[in-house]
Amino acid sequence: xxxxxxxxPGGYSVTPTEPAAQGGAVTAExxxxxxxxxIAGGFGVGKTTAVGSISEIEPLxxxxxxxxxxxxxxxxxxxxxxxxxxxxxxxxxxxxxxxxKLYLFGTPGQDRFGFMWDDLVEGAVGGxxxxxxxxxxxxxxxxxxxxxxxxxxxxxxxxxxxTVEHSLDEVRWALDxxxxxxxxxxDARERGSVRDALLTVLELALSRTEG
Amino acid sequence: MADGHAPAGAHGFTGPDGTPVGxxxxxxxxxxxxxxxxxxxxxxxxxxxxxxxxxxAGIDALERLSFEQHDIVAACRRPQSLAEIAARLRLHLNVVxxxxxxxxxxxxxxxxVPRTDIVRDASVLRxxxxxxxxxxxxxxxxxxxx
Numbered sequence: 188x189x190x191x192x193x194x195x196p197g198g199y200s201v202t203p204t205e206p207a208a209q210g211g212a213v214t215a216e217x218x219x220x221x222x223x224x225x226i227a228g229g230f231g232v233g234k235t236t237a238v239g240s241i242s243e244i245e246p247l248x249x250x251x252x253x254x255x256x257x258x259x260x261x262x263x264x265x266x267x268x269x270x271x272x273x274x275x276x277x278x279x280x281x282x283x284x285x286x287x288k289l290y291l292f293g294t295p296g297q298d299r300f301g302f303m304w305d306d307l308v309e310g311a312v313g314g315x316x317x318x319x320x321x322x323x324x325x326x327x328x329x330x331x332x333x334x335x336x337x338x339x340x341x342x343x344x345x346x347x348x349x350t351v352e353h354s355l356d357e358v359r360w361a362l363d364x365x366x367x368x369x370x371x372x373x374d375a376r377e378r379g380s381v382r383d384a385l386l387t388v389l390e391l392a393l394s395r396t397e398g
Numbered sequence: 399m400a401d402g403h404a405p406a407g408a409h410g411f412t413g414p415d416g417t418p419v420g421x422x423x424x425x426x427x428x429x430x431x432x433x434x435x436x437x438x439x440x441x442x443x444x445x446x447x448x449x450x451x452x453x454x455a456g457i458d459a460l461e462r463l464s465f466e467q468h469d470i471v472a473a474c475r476r477p478q479s480l481a482e483i484a485a486r487l488r489l490h491l492n493v494v495x496x497x498x499x500x501x502x503x504x505x506x507x508x509x510x511v512p513r514t515d516i517v518r519d520a521s522v523l524r525x526x527x528x529x530x531x532x533x534x535x536x537x538x539x540x541x542x543x544x
Contacts, residue, residue: 218449218477218510222517222526241533247485251446278446278481283529287522290447290479306491310445310514312523379535389527396520 219288224388225308226293227332228317229325233345233375234293235277237317241381242279242291251276251294251307276307291385304332313388314340317375320353323361330362339392341369343384349374431496443495446481449510450474450498456506463506467497471506 226234238246251274274294281289292307308314316329326342333340344351344358353361355370364370369387373380452474460468469487480498484491501507516522 218451220517220522221447221449221479221512222522223445223447240536247482249446249481249485249491251491276446276481278485280479281530281533283526287525287529289526289530290481292446292481306443307446309442310447310512310517312518312526377536378533382530382533382535386527386530389523389530392518393520393523393527396518396523 217286219282219284219286221288221290222283223290223292223311224385225304225311225314225338226291226317227304227314227326227329228293229319229322232317232319232322232325233347234317237315237345237373237375237381237384238277238279238291238293240376240378241281241385243281244279246277246279246293248275248277250274251292251304289385308332308336308338311338313392314338315384315388316340316342318342318344318358319347320344320351320358323353323358327362330364330368334365339388339395341371341384341387341391343387344370344372346372346374431493434496443492444480444498444509444511446479446491447512448480449477449512450480450483451477451508451510453506453508455504456501459504459506466493467501467506470494470497471501474507477510 226237228234235246276292276294278290278292280291283289292311294304294307314329314333316326316333318326330340330342342358342362342364344353344355351372355372359368359370369391371384371387373384375381450470452471456471457475460471463471466487466489470483473483473486478486480491480494483489483498484494487494498507498509502509
């Protein structure tokens with residue numbers, strides 16, 4: 188295992204306003220170390236439902252900037268045209284303990300476009316791509332993105348009404364995914380099911396650190 | 399999302415380059431930042447999960463701060479993530495980034511950017527895993543029991 192990074196208190200690199208002379212922060216406790224997971228998938232696939240099932244707060248919405256690279260099927264020039272747009276981003280959080288907090292950020296993938304969520308994904312420990320097996324196309328961009336960025340991720344088939352239309356092997360084949368990418372079936376409405384899907388991602392991320 | 403006021407899913411915002419913008423709420427805040435955007439001159443923008451806490455000086459200065467800066471400091475009496483502030487105050491993320499940098503420079507806000515190497519450290523990941531495993535499912539049954 189790699190050596191533990193130098194033990195900066197709390198795991199922060201930047202505490203530039205450490206106003207000891209002014210009495211410090213108002214709150215007695217240091218902020219928790221935030222650990223971020225990104226939840227991706229097409230519109231209506233269950234991202235917000237999944238976040239809401241396990242978050243300790245009602246999911247909040249803000250806007251994230253994404254860069255769309257219009258190098259899609261109708262771009263013959265092979266010269267990516269980048270445009271920045273904003274998408275709604277739903278998120279929630281889970282307090283692990285007073286010093287550690289898990290944040291879940293859900294954002295839609297964009298059909299037909301390559302895109303970059305660098306604004307959102309920077310520093311994320313992993314990703315969960317939620318898939319509606321009836322609309323596999325919606326998740327290609329997210330799968331490509333995580334693979335390209337080398338971010339540990341798992342694919343979770345949302346079992347609407349308790350069923351999925353395709354087997355895990357069929358989905359894996361359709362998405363042309365590497366064997367090491369976990370594919371699970373889950374129910375975005377069930378907290379335990381969402382928890383287990385998130386654990387799949389985190390355990391994959393952990394195995395990478397120990398690799 | 400709760401009350402439909404936030405411009406969720408609104409496309410068409412294009413930033414401060416003069417091209418048409420979509421939702422009106424995205425316009426005025428960039429006037430507050432004097433047209434500045436985050437992450438251009440000073441490297442990468444701070445991550446959305448960055449924690450922010452008001453300092454004593456910030457609380458003391460509340461009355462002198464303008465609306466958005468006032469609201470940010472007031473909302474950060476307890477640690478908040480950048481994303482939470484943007485969502486709760488219905489401000490664009492990059493507006494909060496710019497204003498938070500100003501407030502930090504003035505000593506009114508403590509901005510804690512997480513270190514990626516520590517967040518991804520095995521010991522941290524194990525603690526998150528253990529904490530998640532302790533969460534019961536909707537029926538109050540722990541993992542591995544169903």
